[in-house]
Amino acid sequence: MAGSIKNVAIFGATGMTGLVTLPQAVTAGYNVTVLVRDPSRLPSDHKASRVVVGDVLKKDDVKKTLEGQDAVIIILGTRSDLSPTTMMSEGTRNIIDVMKARGIRKVIGCMSAFLLWDRSKVPPRLVPVTEDHDRMYTVLKESGLDYVAVMPPHIADNHPLTQKYTVTENMLKGRVISKHDLGHFFVQCLSTSDWDGKTVGVCGEYS
Numbered sequence: 001m002a003g004s005i006k007n008v009a010i011f012g013a014t015g016m017t018g019l020v021t022l023p024q025a026v027t028a029g030y031n032v033t034v035l036v037r038d039p040s041r042l043p044s045d046h047k048a049s050r051v052v053v054g055d056v057l058k059k060d061d062v063k064k065t066l067e068g069q070d071a072v073i074i075i076l077g078t079r080s081d082l083s084p085t086t087m088m089s090e091g092t093r094n095i096i097d098v099m100k101a102r103g104i105r106k107v108i109g110c111m112s113a114f115l116l117w118d119r120s121k122v123p124p125r126l127v128p129v130t131e132d133h134d135r136m137y138t139v140l141k142e143s144g145l146d147y148v149a150v151m152p153p154h155i156a157d158n159h160p161l162t163q164k165y166t167v168t169e170n171m172l173k174g175r176v177i178s179k180h181d182l183g184h185f186f187v188q189c190l191s192t193s194d195w196d197g198k199t200v201g202v203c204g205e206y207s
Contacts, residue, residue: 004070005030005070005071005106005190005191006030006031006070007030007031007032007033007049007068007069007070007071008025008030008031008032008033008069008070008071008072008073008190009032009033009034009035009065009066009069009071009072009073010022010025010032010033010034010035010072010073010075011034011035011056011065011072011073011074011075011076011091011095012073012074012075012076012077012110013032013034013035013036013042013048013075014034014036014037014038014041014042015075015076015077015079016077016155016157016179017075017077017110017155017179017182017183018034018075018183019042019043020179020180020183021073021075021182021183021186021187022034022042022046022047022048023046023047024180024183024184024186024187025073025183025186025187025190026047026048028187028190028191030187030190031049031050032047032048032049032050033048033049033050033051033052033065033066033069034048034050034051034052034065035052035053035054035055035056035061035062035065036051036052036053036054037053037054037055039051039053052064052065056076056087056091056094056095057087057090057091057094058094059094059097059098062091062094062095062098063098066095066098066099066102066104069102069104070104070106071104071105071106071107071108071190072095072099072104072106072107072108073107073108073109073110073186073190074091074092074095074107074108074109074110074136075110075186076088076091076092076110076136078129082125082126082128082129083128084128084131084132085128085129085132086132086135087132088132088133088135088136089132089133089135089136089138089139092109092136092139092140093139095107096139096140096143096145099143099145100143100144100145104145105145105146106145106146106190106196107140107143107145107146107147107148108147108148108150108186108189108190109136109137109140109147109148109149109150110150110152110182110186111133111134111136111137111149111150111151112129112130112133112151112152113151113152113153113172113201114126114130114133115130115133115134115137115151115199116151116170116171116172116199116201137149137199146193146196146197147196147197148189148195148196148197148198148200149198149199149200150182150185150186150189150200150202151172151199151200151201151202152177152182152201152202152203153172153174153175153176153177153201153203154175154176154177155176155177155178155179155182156176156177156178156179156206157179158178159176159178159179159180159181159204159206160178160180160206161178161180161181161184162178162180162181162204162205162206163181163184164181164204164205165177165181165184165185165202165203165204166202166203166204167185167195167200167201167202168200168201169198169199169200169201170198170199170200170201171201172201172202172203173201173203174203174204174205175203176203176204176206177202177203177204178204178206181202181204182202185202
């Protein structure tokens, strides 16, 4: 299955991690389609094969994005807005629905390491976003698809690509991952089935 993936859709390509995942996917040889609300957030030299302008909450926009795709990477986020939301879970539900209709099996979804914690230990200001990550996680787990549920800790903007990060099932062994290494792992998941159907923590060590 992994070997047949050529065309990949990224949702959340203009976020901090999405902006570094997109070029890594292109460099790895994939044709990348992105769905963006504001195309001006993409760098002028982006190498996406196709840019669809729209909203993940509109199923027709998701359908347009997923035409001809073999796999999906979901890196939806709310930027600095920590207020209650259902955007990530509802967007993921739209994506999963269209994937099933199209026979697309592979999906990598980024949530938060807080889902691996005791919920009572999550900082109160982060609880609303964590609750929607939890709803998103449920959508993935119940999808019946070849999902990889990725739970990063703090995603660092200022650490490099090392490709030397630790991946552990159902647990986390560190406190930070660089955005570049996280994007690298998403792309790696496209070419292996090792993590399909699993929940994984990823972390790195940086000086």
